[in-house]
Amino acid sequence: MNTPFPRTAVFQDGRLCSLGGVDVAALAGDFGTPLYVLDRAELVGRMHEWRDAFGPDGTVAYAGKALLVLAVAQLVDAAGLHLDVASAGELHTALRAGFPAERLFLHGNNKSVAELEQAVDAGVGRVVVDSSSELGRLAALADSRGQTVGVLLRVTPGIAAGGHDFIRTGGNDSKFGFSVSAGLAEEAIGRALAAPHLDVHGLHCHLGSQITTPDAFVAAVDIMVEVMARVRDRHGVVLDELNVGGGLAIVYEPADEAPVSVEEHARVLRAALAAACTGCDLPVPRLVVEPGRAIAGPAGVTLYTVGTVKDIPGVRTYAAVDGGLSDNLRPALYGARYTFAPAGPGAPVHRQRPVTVAGKHCESGDVLGRDVALPAGLAEGDLLAVAATGAYGQAMASNYNRLPRPAMVLVGDGEVRLILRRETLDDVLSHDVALDDL
């Protein structure tokens, strides 16, 4: 049975006791709850697994959209990975963390001129061009700067895959990229190759997220290589990079289908690429991948305190915690399910019953876990841990109901580092401008 908790998690009598050698009750006591806990060994271990699986002839770019704070950017840099950023804010975070610009990929389906300028001025390694208008803007900007900009073109191969409609991106009806089937991809590649200051290295696609099997990736590689072969035939240019994006799934609940291992993912992608290139008599381009969830997801655990337990006889038992959709939007947005566990000291867990873990927001949809098996004696004041919250948790956090966003700590080898300060109520108001004429 898969465990979605980090590799350093220690349980006793069915209760989570420590992460990274640090007592979770002490963490809650020192930093409050809700609290994001990032397990350093799991996070860095996964970065190294991806780096080693794709080896020196491949490139792994961590997808910052999953989770990007200064400390995470620093760890990505220290692991020798590249970094995929998708906005001015993510780019600014990376640069402020001292991340080498040449190892950055800039994404976005509607990059502003300001974002393109920020990227070009910083010397970002690759701008992943997503639309015809952007291509024009970027070419003009590079000309005006007299600066050569490395680019990839994002194309949609017509293959959508992933755990929810909202996170499937590679199909023909997608807001992202240039469609292959409509011929827009090749038209754009021709324009990019003709642009004097754009250095076209290759193609990019991202099929979707939470993908468990390699089939969709293999099919996409075939289509992408065919496009690259047509570019060679038509323009005499051999593109040297193929970026197949991210998307590899993780386990959220023990019964989930386990995704293929990183090693197997790498092996399958490499084999598919080699076979497709042989078929088209094309030199094998550098393989690039952009995992986000598969690196950050399992490293994160969120600690909550149960505030109110409400039994509705014959209907349901609710346990409301001190957070909710403002710190983890995925259950409300995608119907995502998570694994919950009682945490800290308490009675051994002998008997469980179904409990619905609700958030504290004024939304009936603010439910973090429906009918979750929890201790029959779950009580107000108890600590609850939720596993695999490292990706698309803090990154999508909000101040709904003007809740301050939680703190994040990095734990490892018995040590705790605060890497994200908890917002205060004054932080929440810090952008308000009061009227002064009343």
Ligand SMILES: Cc1ncc(COP(=O)(O)O)c(C=O)c1O
């Ligand atoms: C362009 C791109 N690359 C990589 C990723 C990361 O995907 P995942 O977190 O599923 O690995 C995303 C996610 O949306 C993406 O849009």
